[in-house]
Amino acid sequence: MQTVDWVQWLAFGILTLLTIGSALAVVIDRNIFHSALWLLVSLFGVAGLFVMLSAPFLAAVQVLVYMGAIVILIIFAIMLTRRLMGLTEALNTQWWVGGITAIVTFLVIAFVLFQAGQGANPILVREPIAALNGRGVEELGKALVDPAQYALPFELASVLLTAALIGSIVIAREDQ
Amino acid sequence: MQQVNEWLFIGIFFAISWALPAAPILIGGVLGPKRANRLKRETYECGIETVGDAWVQFKVQYYLYAIVFLIFDVEAVFLFPWAAAYNQLGLYAFFEMLIFVGLLGVALLYAWRKGALEWT
Amino acid sequence: MIEALVNLGWNPHIATFVALLLGVVACASFGLIWFTVIGLWLVRKVAARVQDRMGPNRVGPFGLFQVFADLGKMITKEDITPQGADKPIFNIAPLLAIAAVVLIWAVMPFAKTLIGADLSVGALYFISVASLGTLGVLLAGWSSNNKYALIGALRAVAALVSYEVPMVISILVPVLLAGTMSMNGIVEAQHIFYIFAVPLSAFVFFTSNLGETGRAPFDVIEAESELVAGYNIEYTGIKFGMFQAAEFVHSFTSCALMAVLFVGGWRGPGAELPGLAGALFGFIYFFSKSMVIYMLLLWIGNTVPRLRIDQMMAFNWKFLVPLQLVNLLAVAFVAKILQPNYEAVRATAESGSTLGNIYRVFGPEFIADLPRAIALLIVNVIILGGVGLMIRNSIRKERASVEANRAARPPYLGRRTPVEQPAVGD
Amino acid sequence: MVPLTAFLIVAALLFCIGLYGALARRNAVSILMSVELMLNAVNLNLVAFWRFNTPAQDVGSGLPIGMSGQVFAVFVFVVAAAEAAVGLALIIAMYRSRQTVIAESADTLKF
DSSP states (O other), rough: OOOOOOHHHHHHHHHHHHHHHHHHHHOOOSSHHHHHHHHHHHHHHHHHHHHHHHHHHHHHHHHIIIIIIIIIHHHHHHHTTGTOOOOOSSSSHHHHHHHHHHHHHHHHHHHHHHHHHHHSSOOOOOTTTHHHHOHHHHHHHHHOTTTTHHHHHHHHHHHHHHHHHHHHHHSSSSEE | OOHHHHHHHHHHHHHHHHHHHHHHHHHHHHHHHHOOOOTSEEEESSSSOSSOOSOOOOOOOHHHHHHHHHHHHHHHHHHHHHHHGGGOOHHHHHHHHHHHHHHHHHHHHHHTTTTTTTTO | OOOHHHEEEEEEHHHHHHHHHHHHHHHIIIIIIIIHHHHHHHHHHHHHHHHOOOOOOOGGGGGTTTHHHHHHHHHTSSOOOOOOOHHHHHHHHHHHHHHHHHHGGGBBBSSOOSSSSSTTTTHHHHHHHHHHHHHHHHHHHHHOOHHHHHHHHHHHHHHHHHHHHHHHHHHHHHHHHHHHHHHHHHHHHOSSSSHHHHHHHHHHHHHHHHHTTTTTGGGGGOOOOHTTTTTTTTTTTTHHHHHHHHHHHHHHHHHHHHHHHSTTTTSSSTTTTTTHHHHHHHHHHHHHHHHHOOOOOOHHHHSSOOOOOOHHHHHHHIIIHHHHHHHHHHHHHHHSSSSHHHHHHHHHHHHTSHHHHHHHHHOHHHHHHHHEEEEEEEEEEEEEEHHHHHHHHEEEEEEEHHHHHHSSSSSTSSSSOOOOOOOOOO | OOOOHHHHHHHHHHHHHHHHHHHHHHHHHHHHHHHHHHHHHHHHHHEEEEEEEHOOSSSSTSSSSSSSSHHHHHHHHHHHHHHHHHHHHHHHHHHHHOOOOOOOOOOOTOO
């Protein structure tokens, strides 16, 4: 059963709208708590896009780690530092420089993308992905612990996590 | 393309799962009386008048718990593909994971000894 | 079903859509309505019987329709939004709480052929979705503009996220043994129910689910005596009811998940039959297993006193998480050494010898799984023994320190801390 | 089928919105959130390229299907989590010692 093309485009459109719209709201909203909630919606949109890219594992991880953990961490930090919020201007004095930088960056990327799209090397759908159907997680697990592939970064990730945990406890704890 | 269809199912399910609770709330909004007054809308603190606003300061302890949780959540991200592929891997996978979990165990031990896990 | 509709001359795309929609509605309404009705009734009846009361007995037979009476009452109550509340977030929070629970039912395998979506990442999917419920609590507490709601929400979130950690690690054990994350795959791999092979993991999963769903003895989330009501204090009418419903459905859902992950879900004699009969058998097995676990949950909830929040956190971080980490590694080690050899056993069963006939009686997969299960059980017992020794030691130490403290302190002195009097007159 | 370019455009938009937020907002928590947006854009890019443009055979190991894109995305998750934990801890520490969360007020080391 082939999913119809327009269904895919429809899903893509909705997810893009969610992602980009709420990302804009994240940077524009003056209330920082609302900003964090918009971030949530944006992350959800990205999770949907991951599903469309046949990476369901990453989508689930996105929801679990980003929405379920990092955003909660951010909200906790907002609550801990909330005393002064809302009293100040949301934007700094150089906001227009930032805006111009962002727009120019986007234009450059878009230009490059269109150049590449018109070239003699059209970017095609890779067929083997279909063969991966449903076994992506196992392949990922194999690649992660395979000494020939990503075993070392895998262990280093553990070191990084340990360091982050110890570091943030040391920094955030009140001195007794 | 079976996979895509199943995610389509999840998508529709998502919409329905929001509509399901929204319907009674909307009905309740129509059926319920609307006679709000100032006293009724006041913050409820067992009848005692509210002092100050709700934005009280919190201790950092909550944040410490959240950090430990975040780190272990990310650890789970690595453990899941490992567990799913485990039957197809050699014994080395076990020792790699032993090192991985062992390091995080050290982190947990550190948090424990530093008192980050105490509810004070 | 899709084929049937296509044969009727429907457009295949529309047929697919209709089939999906029907499936969704069936799963969702089943999850929400059925379990609210039966589950709530059971909760009340069991609680009443434990407390030597009658429980609901007026509306409908045995008071079964009490839930509808409650629904009618709540739906006609005034919906009050407290002043200073963050209105859109205040309204979204109960929706999020329900949606997070209902979404889990999308991957619940009722029977071999009766599953909403058999995702390849099913086990991870339901954890992720369930973790969204935490956000619902946080939003409710924040948007209410009430000290108690906020403190209650923060407490609840700290407890909920903490109990998610042992739950996630305990789910890894069935995933590891089955070698897949799809819910149906995990059920199919349980030739021996995992609760017999890895009872410790099942215990950790059950306990952390008690914490995750806020059932006693971990019900600090709605500690009436400490926080008025917790995060949902400012909610009235049907919105308050939504939080209650979410909690009830979540507790039943966690029992169903336990049945799927550790007690073999729809497995049982006759469940492998093709067509409707197999689906019916599977559904009955699945449902009765969940029900038994649910009764266990109610039993515990009505008889065990509530833990203090500091005890609850210590129990999680200093007992459940280290225990389950050790357990996971031990299980992984055993599972690597004793991998079941299905092909060899199946070949013996096919050969027709006496041994093969014995194998066939029990099922070749069962025989192949047996050595691993026994070894896992032995390892579990050893770990349990070690844990028991450690607990006894720590209890002894605790008791000694309490005794020492009591001996060192003169009676009626040094107990009281001076209370700071507020300055008067400024 | 939605082509690769569409995903890349979305990722680029997301990245630039994050860039603007990181440059223009004053609150340090806002800046961190914008950085999270940028990391997400990067992840989207990685996965999109993995989906459309990975060679059928992995160069290093000769495995039939390379998972490099997804593995990289997982590591980005780790980095994002570590960054959020430490960054927010720094913000909390700054708030405790200076009673502010405005990024440019932490300028003692500037000269």
